[in-house]
Amino acid sequence: MQQHDFAYWQQQAAALSIEGRAFIGGEYCQAAAGGSFACLSPIDGRTLATVADCGAAEVDAAVAAARAAFEAGVWRGLNPRQRKAVLLRWAALIREHRHELALLETLDSGKPIADTLSVDVPGAAYCIEWFAEAIDKSGGEVAPADQHLVGLVTREPIGVVAAVVPWNFPLLMAAWKFAPALAAGNSVLLKPSEKSPLSAIRIAALAQEAGIPAGVFNVLPGAGEPGRLLALHPDVDCLAFTGSTAVGKLIMQYAGQSNLKRVWLELGGKSPNIILPDCPDLDRAANAAASAIFYNMGEMCTAGSRLLVHRDIKAVFLDKLLSAAQRFAPGHPLDPATAMGAIIDRQQLERVLGYIALGREEGRLLHGGAQVRQDSGGHYVQPTIFEVAGPQARLAREEIFGPVLAVISFGTLEEAIAIANDSEYGLAAAVWTADLATAHSAARALRAGTVWVNCYDEGGDMNFPFGGFKQSGNGRDKSLHALEKYTELKSTLLRLR
Template sequence: MDQWTETTTADWHRRAEQQAFDGRAFVDGHRHQTVNKKTLTSINPATGAALVEIAAAEAVDVDHAVAVAKAAFMDRRWTGQSAEARKSVLLRLADLVEAHRDELALLDSLEMGKPITEALSVDVPGTAGTFRWYAEAIDKQADEIPSTAPGSTALVTREPLGVVAAITPWNYPLEIAAWKIAPALAMGNSVVHKPAPQASLSVLRLAELAIEAGLPDGVLNVLPGEAVVGEALGRHPDVDVLSFTGSTAVAKRLLEYSGQSNMKRLSLEAGGKTANVVFADTDDLKHAAEMAAAGAFYNLGQVCSANCRLLVERSIHDEFIGLLCEASQAYAPGDPLDPNSRTGALVSDAHASKVRQAIEQGRADGRLLHGGGQPKIDGASDAFLEPTVIGNLPSEHALLHEEIFGPLLTVEVFDSEAEAVQLANRTVYGLAASLWTGSLARAHRVSAELVAGTVSVNTVDALGVTTPFGGFKQSGFGRDLSLHALETYSALKTTWIQFG
């Protein structure tokens, strides 16, 4: 258990040198090697150094984990417990997440380059808060007795589905895992979770803490690995529901796997290309510019709902871009273990190389307004990129339409409200959108016309555990967070009793 919270860069580097790593899978309540003992090397993107060998599960390991999870569900060791008992376990898990805050934050920072301050202040508290919120929701659920004819009674109950497969990305390794694991467990299901191979350590540690909190063996299982694990889960006949966050291309494959196997239920949160629309009647342009920079460059733009497309009304374009470029300087990358760094490294050299290629393409075809550089933070890694702003791209340019998932913000100009809406909706995605205006009427009018699962007005990327998160169009379907997430992991059952 953590005894102290580091406050300096040197402290965190010392803690990193002392940190123990365990990359083995977690099934049936304990760590173990996968059947074929294959591994992947976990790399610290900020230094290029190897951290540990991570288990690379295969289909045979999926079969075992799913069988364990199914047995745990069928014997009702978890779902058969009272609501109060399940609530107590998840509350204890939330407490343990907070108690191990330093360790969990450090694991995420070392594996995917996230600034330690962000992991400490946002990701880990968000994880604990999610488990606590769904724990408190367990005993607040009520079944129904609808109206029926005299001489009969109908009971409508919400039932757990069985084995839940959860597949999560590397950009928020712990927090997005909690978005899926917490409501799935709250409903009484068993879970087999596949974290991203780039960042698996914190969720593997979470599974150990869950057992310490009192979760029965076999109810939560974690299998690291590559795409073969996701395909095996997608095709498995004993997986009852699969919840996914990741790319649209993979989401489409999961749709195929479901149809080719047992028609398992799916909740797919896929790609995004969020527009941030700034009207000339915005009350505070400086604040809007600061938030535009945050929306585009927080987590180095490695956010599915990142505000990566900026649409600015022509009359304020030059002024706003000046304010934006000034605000973007605050997101210059730094050592992830420096508490003063607001951004760190991209998740890998390979991903950074793809983003660099996109930046060079934008520089060649448009106008570089800010950034574009590749600083050397420690002299070894190539995973650090400056926040970059590019304008003057042709309307059909790939950078305006394809998800880049990095610190690249494109700028477009509009002359009317109708044109702004048309440009914002000119995408195959529909995850999120933002708009800035001082007009209440315009806020309502434009929000209604934007095709997005979340519309943020006079802010960016608004999100909370009480509100549903998910998309329209090729951003997928289903919702994380809020009470609506419980619908993903359950189904309604009618029991009709005839007594007259």
């Protein structure tokens, strides 16, 4: 098949036409001040497109367009089945253009084409479909009240929602925000990362083609300024953000300085993956542990970046892990056989290499540790594994966001749980055991928003809420809980007599 052919994707990339303008009020437009930036591919460093660098004028125009559409009721005023039909058409168009969108995502972010084609693009379409299907099935309630009253509890769209999304899953993470926000009847301002804006810009045209009214879905590319302005804007009702904990803290401050807009944050992680001596399948656990940190070049907030292995099985397990790591040798992202692509940009590459240098001081290098494919002009790092002396090592505490694994030994389950929970983060965790009681007790004890048992990063459907404890954020993406956070609750009491 063509999609499994390296040459096919190279030909498609050479012929690709790329849109780089903002999308405001139903139209593509340049930044008013003429600001722009070069969008560089991490694959080879070449310029993919010149992209609009939005500022105050664009943010104000987009907010005004979103507010006008909301107040006019052109979207929220549609019958639920009408909004559902439009979103389903949009999802269908995304699937129809899956090759183009997967190619944009790979060129822009360095992700392997096999992943963008099988995970990112269909996952975004599925997310839109899931929330579209929920629109005409979610209702309110009749609350118990005194006999002379009828009490209704309803949910209404919150208004103008800004979604500020990251570069590691540009389209998928965006869909996790805009799909429930639109399903609830809101207007949306999507601010993609300046490191990977192209798929967000492209789907705006598909949204318009599907029938989403002008002003309801807007895209504002740019560096940090549009996000800051949206967080400070007095006419934005809600801001949903995925990114670093440091920036998340700033966004909460901006909300407090402006209009106390609702703020939902999905932030960092340093997720523990605990391998107990009664692990039912060491081979599967080793393969899962490798994927947990090396999939998507380790650029995942849920990456299993802390591997906690019981001393009794450490030697055997590490042998299996090193073997599993071999399949993540960096390759050209347009080659369908490639399992690990390029680091997003030079800045992130330097960050990862800096932690690898630190790891050589703090621990024992077991695998990888080198920059590779430098003649390509891109940013590639080997999958890297360090054994560290204990949980206080910086390699075991700080989020690297790259393919670097810290291995820690432990002796008891209680010790493993204590190490796992000794973190400012609490996004995800995993435990491997054959004992059902141990699995349940460990899952209860782990302070994380998602706990996997005898697997890692499973559950790709939309039924499970996604988010974290502690400084991993607040609120949840996915599931009906995500739909609720883009609404306001209203109590209505009618006196009968």
